[in-house]
Amino acid sequence: MQDFFDMGGYAGFVWPSYGIAAVVLALLFVFTWRLLKTSERRLAQLQAARGRRPRRDRAGDAPAAAAPHETAPAEPADAAGEMR
Amino acid sequence: MHRFANPNRFLKLANAILPWAAGATVILLLAGLYFSLVASPEDYQQGATVRIMYVHVPAAWMALFVYTAMAVASAVALIWKHPVSDLFAKAASPVGAAFTFIALATGAFWGKPMWGTWWVWDARLTSMLILFFLYLGHMALMNAFDDPQRGFRAAAVLALVGVVNVPIIKFSVDWWNTLHQPASVVRMDGPAIDPAMMTPLLLMAFAFKAYFVTVVLLRMRGEIAEAKVRAISMSQVHG
Numbered sequence: 001m002q003d004f005f006d007m008g009g010y011a012g013f014v015w016p017s018y019g020i021a022a023v024v025l026a027l028l029f030v031f032t033w034r035l036l037k038t039s040e041r042r043l044a045q046l047q048a049a050r051g052r053r054p055r056r057d058r059a060g061d062a063p064a065a066a067a068p069h070e071t072a073p074a075e076p077a078d079a080a081g082e083m084r
Numbered sequence: 085m086h087r088f089a090n091p092n093r094f095l096k097l098a099n100a101i102l103p104w105a106a107g108a109t110v111i112l113l114l115a116g117l118y119f120s121l122v123a124s125p126e127d128y129q130q131g132a133t134v135r136i137m138y139v140h141v142p143a144a145w146m147a148l149f150v151y152t153a154m155a156v157a158s159a160v161a162l163i164w165k166h167p168v169s170d171l172f173a174k175a176a177s178p179v180g181a182a183f184t185f186i187a188l189a190t191g192a193f194w195g196k197p198m199w200g201t202w203w204v205w206d207a208r209l210t211s212m213l214i215l216f217f218l219y220l221g222h223m224a225l226m227n228a229f230d231d232p233q234r235g236f237r238a239a240a241v242l243a244l245v246g247v248v249n250v251p252i253i254k255f256s257v258d259w260w261n262t263l264h265q266p267a268s269v270v271r272m273d274g275p276a277i278d279p280a281m282m283t284p285l286l287l288m289a290f291a292f293k294a295y296f297v298t299v300v301l302l303r304m305r306g307e308i309a310e311a312k313v314r315a316i317s318m319s320q321v322h323g
Binding site: 004007008009010013014016017018020021024025028029032033035036038039040042043046047050 | 117121122126131132133135136139140143178179182185186189190193194196197295299302303305306307309310312313316317320
């Protein structure tokens with residue numbers, strides 16, 4: 001078992017390589033998942049708000065005030081681009 | 085809403101593929117890690133550092149593969165105005181950047197014990213660094229415009245211009261003097277690598293590919309939802 005962790009004396013090079021790859025791929029997956037959930041939640045909110053009111057009510061000049069957008073909480077950096 | 089007819093059909097397909105891609109990622113990754121770290125021999129020259137190869141080489145392959153796929157999608161998007169290919173390019177570039185970063189970082193950890201240096205400014209390493217910056221530029225350009233369509237267009241042009249870098253990376257080890265070893269798997273006279281090392285290498289390569297499919301499909305689903313949010317907001321503003 002000790003041999004396994006030692007990596008023939010190269011433990012300081014082999015393990016960080018696997019560690020970096022694991023961390024980068026895991027983080028990318030977590031950010032992707034959060035981005036997806038945030039977008040789908042906003043879409044569901046908008047569609048629900050739209051379904052509640054008949055169309056002609058929104059034809060007047062009370063525009064975006066009725067739309068419950070920009071309610072999403074703080075997001076990871078790559079989602080911020082979409083928020084403006 | 086006819087504009088979304090296509091993305092909706094795409095969503096169906098994506099949702100059908102996703103569980104298989106995610107399952108394949110987990111299984112291939114577990115098998116790949118077992119063969120990479122336990123059930124493969126040490127190299128007679130490089131000792132255990134050869135195990136770095138099983139992350140480094142598949143990541144570098146992915147870096148090139150993702151960029152090529154992104155460039156093809158960008159060409160399709162520019163020529164046929166196919167909305168799903170724009171979304172693919174947008175979803176793919178962060179994944180490509182991640183694989184390029186992994187290839188660069190693991191390369192440094194392999195270079196230090198074998199070459200005696202973390203980094204050299206030679207053709208292979210420098211062209212790989214340029215690829216990383218191309219990915220970052222692509223991501224930045226994508227989000228630099230208020231109108232997403234302009235972002236898609238500008239980023240697609242960048243992806244197409246930058247694709248000249250891909251053959252430069254591939255052949256850099258043959259064209260210039262370099263510390264980096266030449267290709268030993270994808271070569272004209274067949275692979276020059278022991279089968280015991282080929283197994284973990286291929287398992288990890290397929291694991292990374294399955295990971296790429298999973299993450300890109302999830303990102304594209306997010307982008308489609310985001311585009312619908314934008315479309316609904318616009319229709320509310322403009323009546």
